[in-house]
Amino acid sequence: MAEMRDQANELKALESMLSDASAEPTKLSYAxxxxxxxxxxxxxxxxxxxxxxxxxxxxxxxxxxxxxxxxxLSNNAFVDEIVCLKKAHHSNVVxxxxxxxxxxxxxxxxxxxxxxxxxxxxxxxxxxVPNGDLQNYIKEKCAGHEWQIHYQMIKGICHGLHYLHKQRITHLDLKPENVLLDANMEPKITDFGLSRFLAEGQSIIVTKQIFGTRGSIAPELINSGEISFKSEIYGLGVIITKLLTRDNNYDFEDWHKTLEVGCSQEKRCVEIARKCMEYDQHKRPTMDEIMQELNEMENTIQEKKPSVVQKWRNNLSSSLKGH
Structure with a gap:
């Protein structure tokens, strides 16, 4: 009886957390x-x-x-993931x-x-998170949606990554599969299984183990095992490019040359994506610089946004990735 009461109380506490965004993650029983x-x-x-x-x-x-x-998976790696997630209180982070x-x-x-x-x-x-991941969205639904919906996704991912970098967290596997879409198509970064902290004053970690997913990994990580915030900017550029081209199979080298750009806001995002994917990490912008660019763009470009964001179907089969 006592065990059943404990589980009932635990269930009530978990339910209350769903409506309280400020609640801290807690230990839960296996039962x-x-x-x-x-x-x-x-x-x-x-x-x-x-x-x-x-x-x-x-x-x-x-x-x-x-x-x-x-x-x-060592206990230390599991603890590291929990610690990163406990620090990540942001609307664009799961x-x-x-x-x-x-x-x-x-x-x-x-x-x-x-x-x-x-x-x-x-x-x-x-x-x-009901609307699956960004990879599935690009594959199945991307072509029929307006630019402003894609810009909302780009901006949300940038806000989430900017917050993580401010917390000194490197995600290390930023890719469309690890961005979920909520009921309003707002993006949420997920899957912190490879995440690391960079201490204050520390700019680079050198590792012998290659992290991440082919196609989204920065060249310096592949070539010399260097992990930095700039490495993650490269993956951001890949995501923005896929949303701009509305395709997973874009021309990696010349995608921007054949892209039909509809507005000046979209043109600015093309330039941001190109800078993010520079081979030389030192030529890539920081998240501070990207956020400044987005803020300036919104202050100078007045475009009417759609009043209603089209909701995607509630797809149970792709809610939270287990990668």
Whole structure:
């Protein structure tokens, strides 16, 4: 009975967090997450780092990311991801509601000998974002939408990334698949499994392990293992380019030469994207400079925005990526 009361109280606390944007992420029990996901029966997405399941609450929905126990994920890496997410309070960053790490022993046979091996379940509970990811949007719906909707997405992603850099957080896997779209088509950056902190005064981390996804990785990370905020700017440029061309299969070198640009605002975004994708990282702008450019552009260009943003279908199959 006491256990049932505890779980009921925990469920109420989780529900209250959905309506309180200032609430801090909290530790959640495995039993609660197993219950709201109906024993992890309704999978939203599966990726390289685990699977994501839909969680149903009496007054809302959540997305539960269950990290794969087969992945070589240390407790330190899991803690680093939680710490990054706990610092990321922004409307353009997916919101972490809670986390769970449950260790238990399991009998296994190793080289003919039976041993008790410790196995750890690691889970993260997020706000549910209904309209899937940006990659799927570009692939299926992009061509029919107006420029102002795409500009709203570009601006939102820039706001989110600018906030992360102010918090000294490098996402390290910024790509369309890791940008979710909410009910109003506002973008939210997600999947902080590779994220790192850069200490004050630290501008570069050198690693032997290549992070990220081919096509969005900066040249210096591939060539010399250098991680910096400028590395992430490169991935931002790729995202902006895909929204400008409304296509995943654009000409990487000359995409801007054949692009039909409809307004001066769009032309400025083409230039921002080109600068972001400079081979030399020192020629790329900072997020401060990009935000200044966007602010100046909005102050000088008066264009009527659509009063109603077309809502995309509620696609359960692609809510929160499990990459």
């Amino acid at each position: 609660l997450l197993k219950s709201v996901t109906r024993n992890f029966s309704r999978m939203i997405e599966r990726g390289g780092f685990g699977a994501v399941y839909l969680g149903i609450l009496p007054k809302g929905k959540v997305a539960v990311k269950k990290l794969s126990i087969l992945q070589d 919101r972490l509601l809670g986390y769970c790490a449950l260790a238990h022993g399991e009998l296994m046979e190793v080289n003919g000998t039976h041993v008790i091996a410790q196995e750890t379940q690691r889970l993260l509970c997020f706000e549910y």
